[in-house]
Amino acid sequence: MEFLQVWHTAPWSDVQAWRWLARVFTGNVVQEALFYGAAASLIGVLLHGVLRRRLARRLIGQWPTAADVRREMTYSLSTLLVFAAVGVAVVAAVVTGRAEVYVQVQPYGWTWLVLSFVLMLLWHDLYFYVTHRLLHTRWWFRRVHGVHHRSRHPSPWAAYAFHPLEALINAMVVPLALVVIPLHVGVLLAFTAHQVLRNAHGHAAVETMPAGFSHHRLWGHFTTTTHHHMHHETAKGNYGLWFTWWDRWMGTEIAQYRQRFDEVTGSATP
Numbered sequence: 337m338e339f340l341q342v343w344h345t346a347p348w349s350d351v352q353a354w355r356w357l358a359r360v361f362t363g364n365v366v367q368e369a370l371f372y373g374a375a376a377s378l379i380g381v382l383l384h385g386v387l388r389r390r391l392a393r394r395l396i397g398q399w400p401t402a403a404d405v406r407r408e409m410t411y412s413l414s415t416l417l418v419f420a421a422v423g424v425a426v427v428a429a430v431v432t433g434r435a436e437v438y439v440q441v442q443p444y445g446w447t448w449l450v451l452s453f454v455l456m457l458l459w460h461d462l463y464f465y466v467t468h469r470l471l472h473t474r475w476w477f478r479r480v481h482g483v484h485h486r487s488r489h490p491s492p493w494a495a496y497a498f499h500p501l502e503a504l505i506n507a508m509v510v511p512l513a514l515v516v517i518p519l520h521v522g523v524l525l526a527f528t529a530h531q532v533l534r535n536a537h538g539h540a541a542v543e544t545m546p547a548g549f550s551h552h553r554l555w556g557h558f559t560t561t562t563h564h565h566m567h568h569e570t571a572k573g574n575y576g577l578w579f580t581w582w583d584r585w586m587g588t589e590i591a592q593y594r595q596r597f598d599e600v601t602g603s604a605t606p
């Protein structure tokens with residue numbers, strides 16, 4: 337990375353350093369906004385616009401109102417700023433040698449590249465489950481997590497509709513990983529793309545997965561929009577992010593989840 341050498345060799349003045357940080361921050365905001373804006377708009381326009389009529393029978397609860405979407409977009413903007421700020425800290429850690437984000441495949445090879453992506457998904461899933469349970473304790477729910485739960489029937493824009501403190505907690509998943517492991521820049525991009533797409537999809541209010549998905553031996557381990565929608569309806573149970581196993585292991589899966597999934601997808605036995 338070019339700026340790595342620049343950071344170490346150039347005699348930085350305070351003004352230059354602040355300018356550099358401001359540029360990195362602005363770049364992060366643009367990048368985060370593009371990723372998130374593209375994912376939420378794509379899923380919103382497709383599922384709530386183009387396919388709205390066709391998917392009406394797969395509506396899990398209700399369509400979100402325009403007021404819901406406006407509020408979710410506003411909070412999403414503040415989340416983008418928090419994510420971008422944490423991104424600046426990550427870049428600063430990388431250029432000063434405290435964390436390693438590498439560009440070439442070679443130093444660690446393809447096996448680590450693929451494995452690190454899988455590890456990041458598992459780590460994110462665990463980190464989210466634990467912090468989400470904490471956010472559902474009385475103090476945190478009243479002051480912080482309640483913001484996300486104002487959406488009882490969320491839209492894809494609820495994916496980033498967080499109190500700034502919750503945004504900060506969520507943003508720490510990557511820096512905490514970088515304390516322990518090196519990550520390829522492509523893995524970070526894939527991680528972000530997967531995260532925004534599945535997050536927006538999980539708040540889509542309509543179930544798009546095929547009938548039988550939640551019972552399947554393999555696919556049944558993946559969370560669905562119904563899974564997370566029920567969490568928004570009740571604010572109790574179904575705390576998981578990407579996989580259903582933490583809720584099953586910890587006994588927090590909502591008992592009616594699979595039945596509700598069957599009803600929504602039209603495969604419930606009468």
Ligand SMILES: [Zn+2]
Nearest residue numbers: 484494539564
């Ligand atoms: Zn949610």
Ligand SMILES: [Zn+2]
Nearest residue numbers: 468472481567
């Ligand atoms: Zn919650």
